[in-house]
Amino acid sequence: xxxxxxxxxxxxxxxxxxxxxxxxxxxxxxxxxxxxxxxxxxxxxxxxxxxxxxxxxxxxxxxxxxxxxxxxxxxxxxxxxxxxxxxxxxxxxxxxxxxxxxxxxxxxxxxxxxxxxxxxxxxxxxxxxxxxxxxxxxxxxxxxxxxxxxxxxxxxxxxxxxxxxxxxxxxxxxxxxxxxxxxxxxxxxxxxxxxxxxxxxxxxxxxxxxxxxxxxxxxxxxxxxxxxxxxxxxxxxxxxxxxxxxxxxxxxxxxxxxxxxxxxxxxxxxxxxxxxxxxxxxxxxxxxxxxxxxxxxxxxxxxxxxxxxxxxxxxxxxxxxxxxxxxxxxxxxxxxxxxxxx
Numbered sequence: 001x002x003x004x005x006x007x008x009x010x011x012x013x014x015x016x017x018x019x020x021x022x023x024x025x026x027x028x029x030x031x032x033x034x035x036x037x038x039x040x041x042x043x044x045x046x047x048x049x050x051x052x053x054x055x056x057x058x059x060x061x062x063x064x065x066x067x068x069x070x071x072x073x074x075x076x077x078x079x080x081x082x083x084x085x086x087x088x089x090x091x092x093x094x095x096x097x098x099x100x101x102x103x104x105x106x107x108x109x110x111x112x113x114x115x116x117x118x119x120x121x122x123x124x125x126x127x128x129x130x131x132x133x134x135x136x137x138x139x140x141x142x143x144x145x146x147x148x149x150x151x152x153x154x155x156x157x158x159x160x161x162x163x164x165x166x167x168x169x170x171x172x173x174x175x176x177x178x179x180x181x182x183x184x185x186x187x188x189x190x191x192x193x194x195x196x197x198x199x200x201x202x203x204x205x206x207x208x209x210x211x212x213x214x215x216x217x218x219x220x221x222x223x224x225x226x227x228x229x230x231x232x233x234x235x236x237x238x239x240x241x242x243x244x245x246x247x248x249x250x251x252x253x254x255x256x257x258x259x260x261x262x263x264x265x266x267x268x269x270x271x272x273x274x275x276x277x278x279x280x281x282x283x284x285x286x287x288x289x290x291x292x293x294x295x296x297x298x299x300x301x302x303x304x305x306x307x308x309x310x311x312x313x314x315x316x317x318x319x320x321x322x323x324x325x326x327x328x329x330x331x332x333x334x335x336x337x338x339x340x341x342x
Contacts, residue, residue, distance in 0.1 A: 046260065052342055054312075061314060061317075064333075064336075072084035082103075089122055091306075091334055096124075104131065105130065117180075119149045120183075124153075131149050141173055144165050147180070162189075171203060175201070189211070197212060197220075202235070206239065209223035209227070214246075227239035228240060236258070236261075237265070240255060243255060255270050255274055255277070259271060259285065271304040271307075272286075275304060282308070283308055285301075286316075287305070287316055290302065290320065295328055298331075299325070302334070306339070313339060
């Protein structure tokens with residue numbers, strides 16, 4: 001299935017793309033494996049970023065951003081709760097613990113999944129008892145994330161369960177295994193990931209490729225480059241984000257080539273990834289779409305500005321904290337907490 005990027009981005013959250021898709025809470029991928037790697041196409045020039053200005057970070061703006069994330073983490077919308085929990089773990093870890101602990105018992109499996117992943121990422125010791133109680137969670141994807149969190153907390157008694165989940169009949173579960181194995185950073189996981197990279201489900205193959213690249217395997221890099229020219233927008237976006245796992249000079253030209261993609265959304269993700277590897281080349285594109293009529297584009301523009309991390313972007317992000325779209329507000333809050341004064 002080929003999915004228009006704007007429609008797809010309105011259907012799921014914009015912050016935890018890889019986590020939600022890998023766990024099966026997003027759209028489905030193209031069933032055909034993309035062609036082998038090709039050389040990046042020449043990229044038309046985009047306007048150069050303005051001169052860097054060392055603007056001090058505004059404490060009031062930071063507090064407003066923190067309050068937005070905390071409110072979203074306890075709000076009525078499950079997608080926002082999941083996104084906010086992950087955002088807190090990434091950009092406000094000192095504030096994240098209460099939200100993560102509450103989310104472990106959330107009624108929605110996507111939120112519990114995000115909470116388990118966040119608890120593991122933060123090595124949150126206070127989460128250990130509730131995590132143990134989730135051993136038989138009703139959702140097997142959550143069980144995978146729970147084993148990940150326990151492993152990160154030093155309890156590896158149940159880590160062998162990844163082998164069982166890796167052959168689960170549900171492709172969403174197998175994809176979750178691939179994602180978590182990559183994040184664990186254990187070289188021994190390559191043996192489990194190699195079969196998953198040949199899985200019958202394209203979504204699983206993509207997650208396995210991301211995990212292999214995260215573990216430093218060139219086979220994962222080659223597959224991800226191929227996915228950047230997939231006909232499915234979700235595959236292109238996940239592949240671009242995955243390439244940022246290593247600041248490898250080989251990825252730069254491929255990412256830069258997507259700055260002028262026919263889909264604005266993919267271009268904005270490319271801007272974000274360029275920021276993640278230390279380049280502000282897409283500054284003007286992110287600033288332009290910060291005021292787009294499309295909420296999905298505004299959200300992606302905010303995330304791109306957060307990755308660029310220039311403190312002089314505060315003026316662009318400040319009004320976005322009052323955006324009518326809750327997703328845009330969450331993305332803007334996340335971005336504000338990523339900014340740095342040079």
